[in-house]
Amino acid sequence: MPHFVIECSKNITELVEETELNLAVHQVAAASELFTLGDIKVRTNSYSTYLVGGTETGSFIHVFANIMQGRTVEQKAALSKTVVERLTELLPSVSNIAMNVNDFEKASYCNKAML
Structure with a gap:
C-alpha cells in the first residue's frame, strides 16, 4: 500500500518509457512523506483504443491512487497536485493529465502478511 495506477493513451509510452513514468x-x-518507501507500488496501463473528447486523436494520462484511509483532504489534494505537476514537466505537450485519490477502508483491507 499505496497503489498508483497510471492509465494513459499508448502514444504516451512512445514519448516516454513506462519505467520513467513509474x-x-x-x-x-x-x-x-505520506508513505513508507518500500510500500509504494506504481504501474502503468497504456491503451491503444480510447476516446478523448470523442476522438482517438488526443493523449491522456490519469493516475489512480489507492491509499489506506487516514490522510487529510489537504494531504491528498497536495499529492494529486504534485503528481500532475511532475507529469506536466515530463510531458508538457500532453494537455489531459489528471489524478485522483481513493481511500481503502482499514477495517476491510487484507493482504497476505495479515493472514
Whole structure:
C-alpha cells in the first residue's frame, strides 16, 4: 500500500518509457512523506483504443491512487497536485493529465502478511 495506477493513451509510452513514468510518480509519492518507501507500488496501463473528447486523436494520462484511509483532504489534494505537476514537466505537450485519490477502508483491507 499505496497503489498508483497510471492509465494513459499508448502514444504516451512512445514519448516516454513506462519505467520513467513509474519512477516519476514513485518519486513524488516518496517525497510526500505520506508513505513508507518500500510500500509504494506504481504501474502503468497504456491503451491503444480510447476516446478523448470523442476522438482517438488526443493523449491522456490519469493516475489512480489507492491509499489506506487516514490522510487529510489537504494531504491528498497536495499529492494529486504534485503528481500532475511532475507529469506536466515530463510531458508538457500532453494537455489531459489528471489524478485522483481513493481511500481503502482499514477495517476491510487484507493482504497476505495479515493472514
